[in-house]
Amino acid sequence: MSEEISLDLDASLARSTARSLEIEAELAKDPSKFRILTGDRPTGNLHIGHYFGSLENRVRLAAQGVETMVLIADYQVITDRDGVGPIRERVYSLLADYLAAGLDEEKVTIFTHSAVPALNQLMLPFLSVVTDAELRRNPTVKAETDDTGDRPMSGLMLTYPVHQAADILFCKANLVPVGKDQLPHLEQARVIARRFDERYGRADASTPVFPSPEALLSKSGTVLGLDGTKMSKSKNNTIEIGMTADETAKLLKRAVTDSDRHITFDPVNRPEVSNLVNLAALCLDRDPVEIAEQIGDGGGGGLKKLVTEAVNEKFAPIRARRAELVADHGHLRDLLARGNARANEIADQTLSEVRSAMQMTY
Numbered sequence: 001m002s003e004e005i006s007l008d009l010d011a012s013l014a015r016s017t018a019r020s021l022e023i024e025a026e027l028a029k030d031p032s033k034f035r036i037l038t039g040d041r042p043t044g045n046l047h048i049g050h051y052f053g054s055l056e057n058r059v060r061l062a063a064q065g066v067e068t069m070v071l072i073a074d075y076q077v078i079t080d081r082d083g084v085g086p087i088r089e090r091v092y093s094l095l096a097d098y099l100a101a102g103l104d105e106e107k108v109t110i111f112t113h114s115a116v117p118a119l120n121q122l123m124l125p126f127l128s129v130v131t132d133a134e135l136r137r138n139p140t141v142k143a144e145t146d147d148t149g150d151r152p153m154s155g156l157m158l159t160y161p162v163h164q165a166a167d168i169l170f171c172k173a174n175l176v177p178v179g180k181d182q183l184p185h186l187e188q189a190r191v192i193a194r195r196f197d198e199r200y201g202r203a204d205a206s207t208p209v210f211p212s213p214e215a216l217l218s219k220s221g222t223v224l225g226l227d228g229t230k231m232s233k234s235k236n237n238t239i240e241i242g243m244t245a246d247e248t249a250k251l252l253k254r255a256v257t258d259s260d261r262h263i264t265f266d267p268v269n270r271p272e273v274s275n276l277v278n279l280a281a282l283c284l285d286r287d288p289v290e291i292a293e294q295i296g297d298g299g300g301g302g303l304k305k306l307v308t309e310a311v312n313e314k315f316a317p318i319r320a321r322r323a324e325l326v327a328d329h330g331h332l333r334d335l336l337a338r339g340n341a342r343a344n345e346i347a348d349q350t351l352s353e354v355r356s357a358m359q360m361t362y
């Protein structure tokens with residue numbers, strides 16, 4: 001194979017961080033140069049960590065005028081579990097979360113893997129340009145496999161970075177907003193795009209079939225769970241976007257704090273307290289240090305009261321909109337059908353270019 005994938009995560013993170021700043025500047029100048037592809041696995045309801053880590057950013061980019069494709073990655077659900085779970089319910093829940101958070105249904109294309117055959121067919125030529133050794137070295141796949149304990153790795157788990165390359169390249173996206181755990185996948189996608197052209201490129205190869213997609217790093221992971229560890233559904237420490245104000249209040253009441261009544265913003269020494277202060281700051285769009293000072297000697301009780309109000313106020317309109325969306329199932333279904341039809345058009349066009357580059361047109 002022509003080129004090795006870099007395993008130096010720190011160097012890759014530093015490069016992507018610097019590049020993300022440049023891209024932001026280019027975006028502000030000319031959003032029409034970019035096409036964004038992002039997505040989520042429909043494995044549960046989105047929580048406020050997702051909202052501040054990625055959703056809010058997507059809404060901003062789409063509103064800036066960048067063409068945005070959002071993938072509900074249903075085939076990726078079965079990489080590490082035995083069944084599909086309540087998949088239909090979860091797909092629609094994700095769709096409602098997206099729209100309620102502010103993605104404009106007239107502007108973004110929302111679609112699912114399973115409805116776009118030509119996207120999935122790209123897996124075949126793409127698999128031919130990667131080696132099994134390279135896939136086994138992927139640090140994110142390794143970490144995810146470790147998380148699943150003794151469960152043997154499925155073939156789909158091993159090859160999902162290749163599938164994800166198809167997600168990105170089928171629509172020739174050149175920008176992928178991701179957290180840093182997804183950087184190895186992006187590098188894999190770039191390598192696949194390059195190798196495809198080296199191996200199968202069009203005879204008149206003045207332009208490659210695929211662009212080289214870049215990461216736009218999002219500040220994922222800034223909101224921790226209610227116990228001060230990573231926010232994750234499996235740990236039961238999340239506040240979901242679609243929860244009620246009462247459910248939110250109940251959950252925040254049992255959030256972990258510490259015994260010092262004087263509230264400060266000190267993420268290193270007081271992670272749990274600072275996480276709650278930060279959450280309030282994000283919801284109120286204010287400085288966390290100032291918020292901590294305002295609470296002062298109010299203790300954990302004062303802090304929780306303020307965070308609860310801040311979260312419930314911030315999410316009240318989003319939750320109201322979500323309830324309306326969920327009540328009109330027909331509308332959600334039509335919207336997804338439209339998104340899938342558009343994704344199919346794009347995928348069919350790309351697959352036809354791929355087959356003609358590979359001379360598989362008979």
Ligand code: TRP
Nearest residue numbers: 037038039040041073164167176
């Ligand atoms: N793996 C991503 C996640 O778990 C979801 C995803 C699937 C994705 N395909 C993608 C993200 C393509 C970006 C681009 O969050």
